[in-house]
Amino acid sequence: MTKQTPLPLMPRQLLPRGAYTSGDWLEMENGHLFSRTWHLAGVTTDYPEPGSYRTLMAGPYPLLVLRGQDGTLQAFHNLCRHRGTELLEGEGQLKGTIVCPYHRWTYGTDGTLRGVPNEAECFPGLDKSALGLKPAAIGVFKGLVFVHPDPAPDPSFETWLATLRDVAWPHDIEDGSLVAGDEVVYEMKCNWKVFYENAIDGYHLAYLHDKTLGPVGPDRNIWDVHGQHLVWYSTERDGVRSPLTKLVEEQFKRMGVTDTRADGMAPYGGVYMLFPTTIITAAPYSLTVSQLVPVSPGITLLKGRTFAPPGSHGRYGKASDLPGYDPATGVVRSDNWKAHPKDTYDFQTEDVWVCEKMQRALTSPAYEVGALAAGPGAESTLMQFQQSILDFLPRIADAADSALRPPASR
Numbered sequence: 001m002t003k004q005t006p007l008p009l010m011p012r013q014l015l016p017r018g019a020y021t022s023g024d025w026l027e028m029e030n031g032h033l034f035s036r037t038w039h040l041a042g043v044t045t046d047y048p049e050p051g052s053y054r055t056l057m058a059g060p061y062p063l064l065v066l067r068g069q070d071g072t073l074q075a076f077h078n079l080c081r082h083r084g085t086e087l088l089e090g091e092g093q094l095k096g097t098i099v100c101p102y103h104r105w106t107y108g109t110d111g112t113l114r115g116v117p118n119e120a121e122c123f124p125g126l127d128k129s130a131l132g133l134k135p136a137a138i139g140v141f142k143g144l145v146f147v148h149p150d151p152a153p154d155p156s157f158e159t160w161l162a163t164l165r166d167v168a169w170p171h172d173i174e175d176g177s178l179v180a181g182d183e184v185v186y187e188m189k190c191n192w193k194v195f196y197e198n199a200i201d202g203y204h205l206a207y208l209h210d211k212t213l214g215p216v217g218p219d220r221n222i223w224d225v226h227g228q229h230l231v232w233y234s235t236e237r238d239g240v241r242s243p244l245t246k247l248v249e250e251q252f253k254r255m256g257v258t259d260t261r262a263d264g265m266a267p268y269g270g271v272y273m274l275f276p277t278t279i280i281t282a283a284p285y286s287l288t289v290s291q292l293v294p295v296s297p298g299i300t301l302l303k304g305r306t307f308a309p310p311g312s313h314g315r316y317g318k319a320s321d322l323p324g325y326d327p328a329t330g331v332v333r334s335d336n337w338k339a340h341p342k343d344t345y346d347f348q349t350e351d352v353w354v355c356e357k358m359q360r361a362l363t364s365p366a367y368e369v370g371a372l373a374a375g376p377g378a379e380s381t382l383m384q385f386q387q388s389i390l391d392f393l394p395r396i397a398d399a400a401d402s403a404l405r406p407p408a409s410r
Contacts, residue, residue: 007225007380013369014386020191020362026297033276033392034059036153038139038146038160040278040291041065042091043173043307045143045180047073051094051109057293061149063136064088068109075136075147076111082131098133107133141165143174144278144289162227167269170282171307178287178307184319186302186332188352190359192277192294193389195302198355200230200273200381203373208354212347218378228275228388230381275388285309298359323349 019025039058042065046054053066055078062078064087078087080100087098087107097114098107106115111133116123137148139157141164146157171178188195198204202223205216216234224231272280277292290304319325323344324336334356337344341353361367372379 007223007376008374008383009380010374011372011380011383013372014383014390015193017362017367020194020359021297023297026294028393029294029389030059032394033389034294035061035149036392037155037276038148038153038157039063040274040289041075041138041145041147043143043180043289044073044140044145045174046091046145049093051096052092053088053094054091055088056147058136058147058149061136062086063147063149065138065145065147066094066109073138073140073145074109074111075138076133077136077149079134080105081113081133082116111135142169143172144280146278160227162229164226164229164272164274167224167226167231167272170269171287173287173289173307177309179310181306181308182319183303183305184322184332185330186304186324186348186352188300188302188355189298189334190300190352190355191297191362192292192300193385194355194358194362195292195300195351196273196277196279197382197385198351198358199271199279200232200385201379202232202375202377202381203379204354208350209347211342212345212350218373218375221377223376223381224269225384228391230273230275230384231269232271232273233269275385279304285312322346324352 035058039056041056041063042054046052047065047067050067050069050071053064055062055064057063063075064078065073065075068074079085080087080102082100082103082105085100085102087100094109096109098109100106104115104117105113108114113128113131113133116126116128119126135151137151137153137157139146139148139160141157141161148157200223202216202218202221205213205221206218209216220234222233224233270282272282274280279288279290279292281288281290286306286308288304288306290302293301293303295301319330319332320327322332323339323341323346324332324334326333326336334352337349341349344350372382374380
């Protein structure tokens, strides 16, 4: 296995309180982070035939991804070249062309401008060849489709992946053995980074999730660093297996896997955190693909789909069965909880609960972070994540922590 970057031995908090509460900070992230990195745009099976499309926001940029007539996936800015109107909404199947709803400028699935109403009298001499859709970049990894607003991005897709291609993957979502269930949307009252940091915090597992995940202490799990990404592995200690380790072993038997990593751990992880907003969670018979969508400094959507064997999604639960599900909107919200989160025996509900508690605490002028737990299975991951963010941002001259340095030259 490729040698990985070590986590900090003595981690500390790098981001100031305002990074989680300030609209100006989120605007800076939109301009310098989300505008310059890769965003999940679904999976290859979401684009089954020519004309299949999906739309998304990459920071401030509306983008669209579609399968062209030649069968290749393409990405464009979802903006008409006439007045900049948003072209497509949601996802669907094109009948053959992209038609602007405002003035009916028409584009081919290759992005070229095909037609302009009243062209001769309204746009004499118009050079349609110069007014095709603005391209964006696209990359595919393990059946996951990613896009970047810049057609020639830095970092490139391969640079962004870093050493992820060296990491074993638990399921193949392109071979037809797993199919997508319905999308589940959580509306969380917290900053996107609060939830991301919770997801990579190995120190909390045995305490917040004592009823749901069991005794998974910091010495029973580990995070590997792959560039800006992180992969989590469940281990055992003194021959005592955690419930999560047992699940991984069950999956090994089903898939006929007998090998392990050189250090004796599972050959593939249970959680893959793809910086900055994609979360992949592996289970014995399924794979959940999620994305964090910042709405405001204190509101984040978590959108996820579980891929499981055909006909088995009922075993993995439906959105309507989740604590806090709102049938009027189809969104899961804490306002609709009927029981205390610790009594739901649902670890995702526990995570949302504690993240919303963290966000309320962050609004206090008295808020501060003490020591972070060291070790590859504790909170060193928080410093790695925060530094990855800072590498994209301009120098924060008035930051409370001098470790907020200028971004690395690119």
